[in-house]
Amino acid sequence: MWYPGHIKKAKSKIKTYLKTVQGVLELVDARAPYASRAYEFEDLFKDKDRIILFNKIDIADEKQLKFWKDYYKSKGYKVLETSLKKVSIKSFLTKVVYKTFPKKFRELRVMVAGIPNVGKSTLINSLKGKKSLRVGNTPGVTKGVQWISVNDNFMLLDTPGILYSDIYNKKILYKLILIGSVKPEDDEKEFAIEYGFNFFKEKYPEILKTALKGDNPPEDYYEFLNMFAKKRNFIKSGNEYDIERAMSTFLKELSDGKFGKVVYDYPEDYEILK
Ligand code: GTP
Missing domain, CATH: 1.10.1580.10 (Conserved Hypothetical Protein Ylqf; Chain: A; domain 2)
Incomplete structure (x- = not known):
């Protein structure tokens, strides 16, 4: 269970990491598109370009998803849906990311966010370039948080165990x-x-x-x-x-x-x- 202290700490960590990226790619479990969202963090993400990825649609009742897709679109998100375990979305997602996050620097840097078990590792593994270097732990960065290179000018910030939903009921x-x-x-x-x-x-x-x-x-x-x-x-x-x-x-x-x-x-x- 998470307590206010954890949430405060996590928020400040996320703030630090957000300074280093141009956009956020947030994963949710399509079976709980709202509960599995770290909505506590919505305010934090509001100044960033955002993609929300509904994952696990192979085990979600798709009829019920329309409301949630429209909801996130109305909040300014680019909404995508997929089943990362079954489908390879590397080239598609890379294209969408390039289109959604204007490259302001030499390198495009994107944070991958999501609460536990939504498929972050599955996504990272499918996007990693063949000669992808896991650019060790940057100083000041929590254990496990790391930069992954997708290609020469696209980097992902992997943030395991940092984001979680605010369980208020x-x-x-x-x-x-x-x-x-x-x-x-x-x-x-x-x-x-x-x-x-x-x-x-x-x-x-x-x-x-x-x-x-x-x-x-x-x-x-x-x-x-x-x-x-x-x-x-x-x-x-x-x-x-x-x-x-x-x-x-x-x-x-x-x-x-x-x-x-x-x-x-x-x-x-x-x-x-x-
Ligand atoms: P943490 O490391 O706990 O933060 O989890 P994570 O967000 O990295 O999730 P991970 O990629 O480890 O996936 C969690 C589980 O969901 C694994 O058993 C995956 O095989 C499964 N999974 C991931 N994507 C899909 C999907 O599209 N469909 C289904 N059915 N399962 C999936």
Whole structure:
């Protein structure tokens, strides 16, 4: 969990890095285009040219994305969508970046931003030039933050572990757990599953059915976990179902998109968008 102290520190770090780049390429998980955004940082990015990349569209319910794409366009972002794991976008993205970020210096420098698990490493690896030099750690730069050269005049600033969403309510926390961006603590796992179960029952019942290998889901999330454990043969000593294992497996496979396509964010979830 992140606290105000972390956020303040992260903000000041980001400010320092922003001075060195001309534009920001921000990744979001298309399944949670708002919750997975570090919206705390929107103000920080406002003076930069910005591209927002909806990643993981292979496991997102694309019908629900139109609102969010329009929303970010209205905020001045160039909006792109892709599935970095499946598609190579190097030449396309390089072109878009050149077009979107006017080259003011000899070299085009762009910061890659995004909360954990949205696909930053996948992007960096796909953009790295063959003879790409990982230009070690610049002094004053946090461990892991590094410049990556895409080609002779295009550099990316990789910023792992710096950006995260400001989790100001439980719904956001649960969504981030369900997409795998936040590791749940203690009882958060079960609460997130309960939230997800009720959400799926209403919006995506087929997710639950797929998780239960074709069986109709029950009324209650705990009964669902029992059924899930039974299907997988997760049994503890004493012949009880292993609910802990059922929860971890369900969450892992759900965050990997194994049960179908989903979008968790709806504009009505957010006061400021109503
Ligand atoms: P941190 O290092 O935690 O900050 O994560 P990251 O933002 O660098 O994400 P990373 O590239 O490690 O990807 C996280 C997980 O998402 C990995 O298991 C990737 O294989 C997976 N992933 C990345 N892109 C896609 C995609 O387009 N579709 C799907 N289904 N999975 C993806």
